[in-house]
Amino acid sequence: MEQQKHYDIMEVCLLAGKLLLQNGAETYRVEDTMRRMAASFGIEESNSFVTPTGIIFSIETDEPIETKLIRVSERTTDLQKVTSVNRISREISFGNLSLKEAYNKLKEVENSKTSFSFLSQFIAASISSGCFLIMYNGNWNDFISAMIAGGGGFLSLGYFHRLVPIKFFAEFMASIIIGLISIGLVHIGLGHEIDKIIIGSVMPLVPGLLITNAVRDLMAGHLLSGQSKGAEAFLTAFAIGSGIASVLIIFK
Known part of the structure; x- marks a missing residue:
């Protein structure tokens, strides 16, 4: 059960990082946001390696956790989505969102249309x-x-x-x-x-x-x-x- 929670935390962090990277955020912002989100969910040690085309993320716990990699093939500029992910990250840091709620909000941001036609x-x-x-x-x-x-x-x-x-x-x-x-x-x-x-x-x-x-x-x-x-x-x-x-x- 605890291991499943760790995987869920990785999924949330990777989804947030993917959205930031796809929509024009800086590399250091992506890594910092993922680290802060993991820390807010109780993961004290996390490591990430971000390039413009992919993200490698892992967390350190007592149990073995596999490192996960996601590929980012398309990038655009949508600062509205970057702002939305930052806002969700702050809500997580303040303890206002559970793991499932954070994931659902991030999926809403991912599926949302661009704010300008x-x-x-x-x-x-x-x-x-x-x-x-x-x-x-x-x-x-x-x-x-x-x-x-x-x-x-x-x-x-x-x-x-x-x-x-x-x-x-x-x-x-x-x-x-x-x-x-x-x-x-x-x-x-x-x-x-x-x-x-x-x-x-x-x-x-x-x-x-x-x-x-x-x-x-x-x-x-x-x-x-x-x-x-x-x-x-x-x-x-x-x-x-x-x-x-x-x-x-x-x-x-």
Whole structure:
């Protein structure tokens, strides 16, 4: 019976860690949350090893406990889910949730839809593209053009990612679409400064959170995770840059 409880604790901790890692949390936050949750359920010694693609977790007790490994193949950015898991973790630390209640709440977070619809994300990407253009000293006459190019890039990113679930390919194709739309808008006279339009339009694709997490993981001593996230951010930046460069070389 006691051993079964230990396995249940591992399941809860691993589920929390998986949700954090999948939705954009830093590696050290994942490990710290899992350790605190295990301690709240009476496990004084626990060990975890977290990388961007997997979690290894074990607890030390008088009885032999097998180490468990889970694979994390898909990652996105949903800070609402990260906040929800942190809130559940705090409730566990305060003793307000039992093991079963914590597991059920975590499953609810896992099965919940994103808090923003695709239409809301599309509108936000479009408006932010125009705002980035102004931030980079662009002309207000190009605001609409940046919105159109940025929105088109965001739509194409979602489409190509569903068509071919390879992040690099989707980002490369989205940047090509942004470049083509920007050149087309300038050609018909709706846009004026093509460089500012492109810069503003690609900003929603830039992996800002990934770069931030890579730096924070490196500073926290998680060298493997920091380097891998940095490499992923570099590939994204390379995909964006190469896509725009290809369009400019061919059509400009």
